[in-house]
Amino acid sequence: MEPSLFSKPRDLFLDIVNPRDYVQIDSVSHMYQSLKNSVQKPLKMILLYGRPGTGKSMLLHKLHHDLSKHQKVLMVSTPIVDEDDFLRVIAQNIFGHSPREVMTLNRFLEISSALSLRDTPIVLLDEAQLYSPSLMEKIRLISDARAIKFVITLHKTDKEDIIAKEHFQTRIWESIELQNASAEELKIYVQKKLLKANCFDVANMFNDKNMKLIAALTKGNYRETNKLLFSLFSLYCWYEENHPARIQYNAIRPKWIEMAAIHTGLIHA
Amino acid sequence: MLDIKRLERRWLKYKIKSFLPHFIALFAVLSLLIGISLWFNTEKSADHNRTDTEKNIVSLTKVPLPTPISDHNKTVLEPSMEFVQTFQDQYVAPEPESKTPPAEVPVPAVNKPVRPVPVPPKTLHMPEYTPPPEAPAGLKAVPAVSRTVTNDKSLSINRNESKLDIEDLQRRFKETSNANLGLFIARYYYDHGDFNEAYNYALKTNNVNNRIDESWILFSKSLVKLGKTDQAKKTLQLYISQSNSDAARGLLDAIEKGNFK
Numbered sequence: 001m002e003p004s005l006f007s008k009p010r011d012l013f014l015d016i017v018n019p020r021d022y023v024q025i026d027s028v029s030h031m032y033q034s035l036k037n038s039v040q041k042p043l044k045m046i047l048l049y050g051r052p053g054t055g056k057s058m059l060l061h062k063l064h065h066d067l068s069k070h071q072k073v074l075m076v077s078t079p080i081v082d083e084d085d086f087l088r089v090i091a092q093n094i095f096g097h098s099p100r101e102v103m104t105l106n107r108f109l110e111i112s113s114a115l116s117l118r119d120t121p122i123v124l125l126d127e128a129q130l131y132s133p134s135l136m137e138k139i140r141l142i143s144d145a146r147a148i149k150f151v152i153t154l155h156k157t158d159k160e161d162i163i164a165k166e167h168f169q170t171r172i173w174e175s176i177e178l179q180n181a182s183a184e185e186l187k188i189y190v191q192k193k194l195l196k197a198n199c200f201d202v203a204n205m206f207n208d209k210n211m212k213l214i215a216a217l218t219k220g221n222y223r224e225t226n227k228l229l230f231s232l233f234s235l236y237c238w239y240e241e242n243h244p245a246r247i248q249y250n251a252i253r254p255k256w257i258e259m260a261a262i263h264t265g266l267i268h269a
Numbered sequence: 270m271l272d273i274k275r276l277e278r279r280w281l282k283y284k285i286k287s288f289l290p291h292f293i294a295l296f297a298v299l300s301l302l303i304g305i306s307l308w309f310n311t312e313k314s315a316d317h318n319r320t321d322t323e324k325n326i327v328s329l330t331k332v333p334l335p336t337p338i339s340d341h342n343k344t345v346l347e348p349s350m351e352f353v354q355t356f357q358d359q360y361v362a363p364e365p366e367s368k369t370p371p372a373e374v375p376v377p378a379v380n381k382p383v384r385p386v387p388v389p390p391k392t393l394h395m396p397e398y399t400p401p402p403e404a405p406a407g408l409k410a411v412p413a414v415s416r417t418v419t420n421d422k423s424l425s426i427n428r429n430e431s432k433l434d435i436e437d438l439q440r441r442f443k444e445t446s447n448a449n450l451g452l453f454i455a456r457y458y459y460d461h462g463d464f465n466e467a468y469n470y471a472l473k474t475n476n477v478n479n480r481i482d483e484s485w486i487l488f489s490k491s492l493v494k495l496g497k498t499d500q501a502k503k504t505l506q507l508y509i510s511q512s513n514s515d516a517a518r519g520l521l522d523a524i525e526k527g528n529f530k
Contacts (some may be wrong), residue, residue, distance in 0.1 A: 242273075259279075259280045262280055267283055269286070
């Protein structure tokens, strides 16, 4: 059976954070370069924040992917809520030390000072808004002691702004805000992603009108865009199999974009 | 697994829902525009009618209304119908000629043509009845003077109100601008149910002489007959305010009470 033209593009838009799928867009590249420069500086803490789906996790993974070749970097994608576990995991991965006794903050700092590494190790914390205030306080103390350099990501919501103010505002030396993508940026994102996978025909099907509609529906949210396009290409796969005559290969049908949006919940119909 | 059929139905529902406000807005705007245009047209025609009425009123008010009547401008209708009526009622008796011997008298009065004497009725005296002197036997066969016969012969008033006569009157009115003629023509047309012409001649008469009660009354009556009751009322009110005419007031009351339609 001949493979579907749209099955490969569909799989490209699965909502998985993979640094290899990182797509260079001018504004995001600029942000990433700023982040990399900040990491090189003797800063204690770097905050990466923005609304959901602006690419914070992807940038963090990309940073981890790039930095891990040269220095000790730990990526904590899923928050470790328990304080003992958190310190123990960091001590084990950064310092290679796994004490049998309970890991306290003091013990952690002792281990850190005993090793005295040449480059300050970096810990990347995704979804930092999920950490408890007491653990955030410990993270602050560790960074103040210059035992570890933290790069943390936060969702920018009203509630989370308060957390940011209380625990990080005075200690953060660098903060980078990520914005939602514009229609043009989304077009570049989609087309680059498709072209990277050699899906030229499908990439050419997206015109400005299509991208404006997609951007309006997803509000420039990369995660929502991925979900929408996954549904859209699933629809194309179905039509290709059942009603191939209804497919226009020169442009994406707005009706199907809207149907995909209904399916993903972006449109309440 | 995608349920495409259901998705298509949901999409159709979504499209209808999303276009509905536009349709409603479009319908509302169109209705509003139609309403405004209809209202504008109605207002325009109402204004037009109002302007016409105002023009008529203005033209009426331009005619100077009567001032207290002076003897100098007194209008006298001639001939006096009262006189004619009185004359008709008169018993025509043979002229008593006492000096004439009875033998020479037997000329019956019936043979004498009766001529209207231009003497005011007040000056006429009813002659005393004196029985005719006994006629000679030969003349007894002659019937006595019958009053009716005398009247029939002497006062046969022929009212020739043919079209030609009216045209002649109109021509004369045009030439002379005599208010009496105008009033006569207006009255003629009013009596014959031609209220438009009655209105026109009453108006013309008013232009010639604006102190004739009857002319204003005919004018107002014609207006009522033409369905312009309001205009008639206004005219009468205006006239009453200037002339204090009882006849005009009476007509105005009748119009207002609906007795005159």
